[in-house]
Structures are given as C-alpha cells and as structure tokens.
Amino acid sequence: MAETGSGQTPEFGLDDADLAIEPTVFGPSAFAGKTVLISGGAGGIGRATAWLMARCGAAVVLTGRDAAKLDAAVATLRAAGLDASAKPCNVRDPASIAALHDWIWDEVGGLDILVNSAGGQFPQAAIDFSVKGWNAVIDTNLNGTWYMTQEAGRRWRDAGRPGSIVSIVVVTRQGLHGVAHSIAARSGVIGLTQALAVEWAPLNIRINCVAPGSIETPGWRVYDPSVIGAYPRSNPMMRTATSWEVAEACAYLSGDGARYVTGEVLNVAGGGQLWGETWTIPRPDYFNGPGRTLRQKDETP
Numbered sequence: 001m002a003e004t005g006s007g008q009t010p011e012f013g014l015d016d017a018d019l020a021i022e023p024t025v026f027g028p029s030a031f032a033g034k035t036v037l038i039s040g041g042a043g044g045i046g047r048a049t050a051w052l053m054a055r056c057g058a059a060v061v062l063t064g065r066d067a068a069k070l071d072a073a074v075a076t077l078r079a080a081g082l083d084a085s086a087k088p089c090n091v092r093d094p095a096s097i098a099a100l101h102d103w104i105w106d107e108v109g110g111l112d113i114l115v116n117s118a119g120g121q122f123p124q125a126a127i128d129f130s131v132k133g134w135n136a137v138i139d140t141n142l143n144g145t146w147y148m149t150q151e152a153g154r155r156w157r158d159a160g161r162p163g164s165i166v167s168i169v170v171v172t173r174q175g176l177h178g179v180a181h182s183i184a185a186r187s188g189v190i191g192l193t194q195a196l197a198v199e200w201a202p203l204n205i206r207i208n209c210v211a212p213g214s215i216e217t218p219g220w221r222v223y224d225p226s227v228i229g230a231y232p233r234s235n236p237m238m239r240t241a242t243s244w245e246v247a248e249a250c251a252y253l254s255g256d257g258a259r260y261v262t263g264e265v266l267n268v269a270g271g272g273q274l275w276g277e278t279w280t281i282p283r284p285d286y287f288n289g290p291g292r293t294l295r296q297k298d299e300t301p
C-alpha cells in the first residue's frame, strides 16, 4: 500500500501512483472529446474510473461531499497532465445536484457520460437497523442515484444530446448478507435502470449497472477485519479485485463499444454471483452447524 499523491495513505486499494500506470485495454483516445461526471469520484471505484477515462482522453468532473478529498484527487490527476475538475455535491440533495449540473453545462461545456459511484452502507443485522440508518442508506444509494440520473437525463433531453449512464450497485440476487438496506436500495436502482432503458431509448440515452464483488477500496474501512479476511473466498476465482477492474467495466458500458447495450447489469465479481454466501457481519452461529437430514428435521440445527 503506497502513499497517495494527496498525502493520504488509503487503508485498502490502489493509490493514485498505481492508477496512473495500470495497463488498460482502452486506447489513449477512447474517450477523447467526452466529458464524464463521476459521483464518488474521490473514492475507490470512482477515482479509478476517473483515472482510466482521463488517461483515455476524457475531461473528468469529480463530485462527492468532501471538498478537500476532491481537490486532492484533482491535483494528482492534473499533475499527470490530465483534464480534471471537481465540484462538491451531496447526492441526497437535489438542489446541490442542480447547481453541479448548472456549473457543468455553463462552465465545462456539457456532459456525455454519468457514472454513479457515490454510495455505501454499514454492516448490521437488519433486525437492528434504526430508522435513521435505514434512511441514510436508502437516501444515498437509491434516491441519490435517481436524483443524479434524472438531472442528467433532463439536461440531455433539453440539449438534444445523447447520453450514457452507469450506476454502481452490488450483487443483489445471491449471497451478500448483513447489508439488507443496501440490497433493497440497489435492487431499486436495478429496476429503475431497466425501466429507464426503455423510457429513455427515444432520448438516445443508454443506462446500465455494474455490480462489483470484493473490490479493495477505502470503503472497506467499515467492515470488521475478520469478515474482510473471508472476501478472497467470496468467488470461485478465490481473490479480491482492484478498483481498476471495475473501472474497465464502467468504461466499456459507458463507451461506444456498448452502443447496443442498455438496461443491463454487468457483474464484475469473479463469478461470486454464482457462488456461496458472503457476510458483512460475522456469520450467525445458526449457519455454522451441520444442517439437518429429513429424519432430524425437528431437532435444533
């Protein structure tokens, strides 16, 4: 784990020095002339996506709540000769999203691609969720993604320009436990994506999701080391992955290579979506027993 250009040492994941040189399948002008807005752009996956697309010629605009974190990320991108800027915004606040888009359309010259990577949750047994905790996760991941998506869609419609959106979700169908609030929110984002893929096709707007598996990023700080230790075994490839591996999926789906793809969820999870279960809290004892045969069905597990 190395120092970031911002002087911060991330606990997990690639730093800016890594992101500046990671090899990519995309050519240096794959995103030339494109402006890409990335929420969560100073976080793990968002930052990797910013580096990848900027290295491929895009003007990247980062957003998130923490202005200092954004400024540091932009400084290292610019120091590498890349086109980057930032403006803080809370995705839970539609007014701050409108202000961000005003700035992008007035000062940056418009938008081509939106990557919704702002998000997260905390690990907790669902039965213990507080109302505030539930609302924080739903508001960030479902409402926040919707507010950002709707604002981008309206601007593209009004400008008569095409657009492309990629929203980062989680693998909802199988195997991720201890984050039921997030599964609920992300299932909403996936349903929204499928609905909008149809409604917005006439507007020439494509919309897709990427569902990452175990990706080492600073966001992992909220998980207990004992559960993080099991993440390499959360998929048949038996490893965790880098934010770069998710960034390449975002670049594919948002770019011209996916021009006939809309309404999809691309799992970038090493096959984890077909595998066993993963816990973000310690696995309850109930699931650690041998299980019961039919003859034993009335016994305590």
Ligand SMILES: CCCCCCCCCCC/C=C/C(=O)SCCNC(=O)CCNC(=O)[C@H](O)C(C)(C)COP(=O)(O)OP(=O)(O)OC[C@H]1O[C@@H](n2cnc3c(N)ncnc32)[C@H](O)[C@@H]1OP(=O)(O)O
Pocket (backbone or CB within 6 Å): 119, 120, 121, 122, 123, 124, 130, 132, 133, 134, 136, 137, 140, 170, 171, 174, 175, 176, 212, 213, 214, 215, 217, 218, 219, 220, 222, 231, 234, 269, 272, 273, 276, 278, 280
């Ligand atoms: C099947 C294949 C899949 C395999 C996958 C395998 C491995 C998966 C790895 C884990 C899965 C996902 C990982 C990630 O997504 S990591 C990257 C994302 N980053 C984060 O999650 C960072 C932390 N989360 C956040 O910052 C969230 O955005 C959050 C919504 C929690 C932040 O909101 P806010 O800033 O408003 O948070 P507050 O601190 O103000 O809290 C608001 C209330 O929320 C409750 N809360 C918060 N934290 C906890 C906690 N740790 N425990 C219990 N409750 C919590 C609480 O009510 C807060 O209010 P109070 O502070 O007043 O009590």
Ligand SMILES: NC(=O)C1=CN([C@@H]2O[C@H](COP(=O)(O)OP(=O)(O)OC[C@H]3O[C@@H](n4cnc5c(N)ncnc54)[C@H](OP(=O)(O)O)[C@@H]3O)[C@@H](O)[C@H]2O)C=CC1
Pocket (backbone or CB within 6 Å): 039, 040, 041, 042, 043, 044, 045, 046, 063, 064, 065, 066, 067, 069, 089, 090, 091, 092, 117, 118, 119, 120, 121, 140, 144, 168, 169, 170, 171, 211, 212, 213, 214, 215, 216, 217, 218, 219, 220
């Ligand atoms: N890492 C993993 O293993 C996995 C991650 N994911 C998902 O991928 C996405 C990116 O995660 P990752 O990069 O790992 O996590 P990080 O925590 O590193 O990045 C998330 C970013 O979201 C921003 N953010 C959070 N809340 C808000 C808000 N209300 N408004 C604006 N920005 C906000 C944060 O910036 P700031 O604090 O400045 O607001 C932060 O930089 C998340 O949705 C995450 O849940 C899904 C599956 C697995």
